[in-house]
């Protein structure tokens with residue numbers, strides 16, 4: 008999984024928190040690129056193509072910045088206005104960011120209790136993030152829970168100590184690293200592999216057809232050795248026949264599984280060995296090659312659009 012950090016700080020030399028967070032992320036996370044956009048574009052003239060290419064290359068984008076006036080620093084706003092443009096992030100061909108993870112990571116000067124209806128900042132932090140959240144949705148990205156720490160400003164002799172800000176920065180890094188680890192394990196490939204295991208365990212038990220239809224798209228094309236079937240009704244029809252003949256507690260063993268991304272969906276190639284017994288007491292052993300075409304929906308679920316089973 009590739010991670011892109013868009014680091015936006017107009018005065019990184021004076022930064023304690025964001026500088027430390029960006030440095031530590033670089034040191035701790037593999038396949039991570041930090042783009043220090045104020046350093047790249049001190050005149051605010053963004054190289055749109057370069058930024059878009061960096062985004063296309065990434066699976067997860069972290070926006071790392073100090074909270075300024077309940078919002079992001081100006082350089083990041085300019086960056087969004089120009090880089091998330093028509094037919095890139097939105098519009099009829101604007102699906103270039105579809106499915107990528109979008110995570111805000113920022114540092115807040117004020118204390119936690121100030122950000123509540125009775126505190127002097129009146130609103131909660133997620134309230135201030137709504138425009139960013141909706142921007143992620145419009146760009147068809149996965150908006151993840153933001154990561155932030157409070158009390159991140161050091162004003163010598165007035166507020167905080169440098170060490171306290173450094174400690175909280177380290178906590179923020181730790182939280183980010185944990186989140187990235189979890190995401191890496193939750194990549195679509197792993198998700199589909201886990202799903203396939205679960206799917207066949209349900210076949211072993213001859214579970215209710217509702218379980219299977221949950222994951223089958225409307226109108227999905229299902230091709231079994233017994234013939235071609237369409238969608239939920241088709242599946243239920245085929246499965247009812249199977250249930251009449253085959254006893255539960257059979258065994259489907261996945262011998263191999265290969266998942267590859269293909270234009271917004273995934274091709275899954277499987278070799279499966281089935282050992283079962285019919286109600287007439289006959290043992291069956293089947294080697295099957297299966298080719299599935301699946302989608303990971305925006306709420307993270309697997310949907311099967313094509314399901315082809317051939318015996319070999």
Ligand SMILES: Cc1cc2nc3c(=O)[nH]c(=O)nc-3n(C[C@H](O)[C@H](O)[C@H](O)COP(=O)(O)O)c2cc1C
Pocket residue numbers: 016021022023024025026072073074075076077078114115116117118159160161
């Ligand atoms: C221009 C400016 C605006 C700021 N606005 C806010 C704000 O709205 N709310 C807040 O809690 N802190 C605010 N702060 C404090 C910053 O969030 C804090 O200094 C920063 O997160 C520390 O990160 P750094 O060490 O990387 O600079 C502001 C600071 C500056 C310089």
